[in-house]
Amino acid sequence: MANILISNKRYDLVDFDSEEEFEKVVIENSRHLFGKDSVYMDVKKRFGRNKSYNKGIPDGYLIDFTSKKQPQLYFVENELSTHDVYSHISEQVVRFSAVIKTSSNQIRIKLLEVIKSDKRLMQKIIEYLKNTPFSNVDELMNFLVDKRIKIAVVIDEATSDLNDSLDVFRDKPDVVTLKRYSHHNEIAYIYEPLREExxxxxxxxxxxxxxxxxxxxxxxxxxxxxxxxxxxxxxxxxxxxxxxxxxxxxxxxxxxxxxxxxxxxxxxxxxxxxxxxxxxxxxxxxxxxxxxxxxxxxxxxxxxxxxxxxxxxxxxxxxxxxxxxxxxx
Incomplete structure (x- = not known):
């Protein structure tokens, strides 16, 4: 087990008790994990056709405004490595991939509803729009959905099984890792961000x-x-x-x-x-x-x-x- 030394203090690895606890930490540190010009939407929405097996509920959505001309939408799945890779994580990615391919209009409509119903979220996105070619949120969402939506998996440990299971996808999801360490009441995190570049x-x-x-x-x-x-x-x-x-x-x-x-x-x-x-x-x-x-x-x-x-x-x-x-x- 790895430990961390900071200013002669030893920080020990502390596992997350639940996926809910892990997700809360992801949200709190989203700008570090995903980039300072990103907007994380903490909302659960089911996408997919009613009679289709390929339905999915991502844990969140991310708009990456790093490129002002080419912003990017992500489906985000927050997971603990204790979950079964093949029956849970990989299956979720398959569902998301199918939803992205078949339900673009539904994604557009539901995410616009989410944004327009949240004043703080709406204002945050409007601030970013000032430096983009898009005149309003509707134009932005049309662009984001027409462009290929990407998938990001945030997890506490990227195991070899996880990597093997994701390698089969043509558009391999990005993997963001986040581990927690503590020294008494002091907390530190080690993470690999969405985009090192x-x-x-x-x-x-x-x-x-x-x-x-x-x-x-x-x-x-x-x-x-x-x-x-x-x-x-x-x-x-x-x-x-x-x-x-x-x-x-x-x-x-x-x-x-x-x-x-x-x-x-x-x-x-x-x-x-x-x-x-x-x-x-x-x-x-x-x-x-x-x-x-x-x-x-x-x-x-x-x-x-x-x-x-x-x-x-x-x-x-x-x-x-x-x-x-x-x-x-």
Whole structure:
């Protein structure tokens, strides 16, 4: 069992007593789990045709406004890992997938009713609309439902069985994990968010105070010499890497940051395809048309610039950059 040390205090894992308790914590921390520009709707609505087996009641709904031009609607399922993966969680995802395909008009009507009946929720969404191409909530909902609705599963532990069961879906749901730890009355959480690619952009917004459209088509992955040679050079691939549905849709290139003593980016390639990697819940990225660029070197006097995990940028920045920091600005 893992423990956490914070300021010389040991925090121990504390299981959630019920799904209701877990869901409450998810709602309280929704902006951390799903992104600061997201709106979580805590409402239960049944969707699906009356005589059909394929009916479903998601635990909640999420509108992700990170992209002002292309907001995204999610069905959210909050689960504990103690629930049976195949008879419960996987079955729910199957039902949701069928509902999304067959009941778009019903989804549109019911979610509009939810939004318009809640003044606080309505006002929150109207604030976001000011920076979008949509003039009202009806236009927004038409866009969200006509676009492919995505599914997110929030769970306290992503087991290999869960990953295997979700890998069979063409549009594999995003998995968000949330664990709770305590030291006496102090609570801490460890979580993996919906979209890791947002963290760079949220840090940038915080430091500059500017809100920009989220744009990326390239992921930069840190590599030791042996890993770079084995995966990138010899196998034309990179693995394992955690990528959201949105990232898998947007990415076109993968670049390698070679760690010390090289400390530079000199290699990138086009992404050929992305596939699940074993039962890890992560992905393997297959590459083609590998190319080199003049070494983009690590800044000598800037902290927090070298990627310690995958970071996101654009190919245009990569082709122009002289220093690593220029990839993130």
């Amino acid at each position: 947002l963290q760079d952009f949220e840090r940038k917004e915080k430091s500059t105070g500017k809100t920009e459209e989220l744009e990326f088509d390239t992921v930069v992955c840190p590599a030791f010499e042996d890993g770079f040679k084995h995966a990138y050079v010899e196998n034309n691939a990179w693995w394992p890497i955690r990528l959201s549905q949105k990232a898998r849709e947007q990415l076109r290139y993968l670049a390698i940051y070679e760690k010390l003593p090289v400390a530079a980016v000199s290699n990138y390639a086009e992404i050929d395809r992305i596939e699940p990697y074993k039962d890890s819940g992560k992905f393997i990225v297959y590459l083609k048309n590998k190319k080199t660029v003049s070494a983009i070197e690590l800044d000598k006097r800037k902290k927090g610039v070298a990627p310690q995990s995958p970071r996101f940028t654009t190919l245009s920045k990569l082709l122009k950059a002289k220093k690593i920091s220029e990839l993130w600005t």
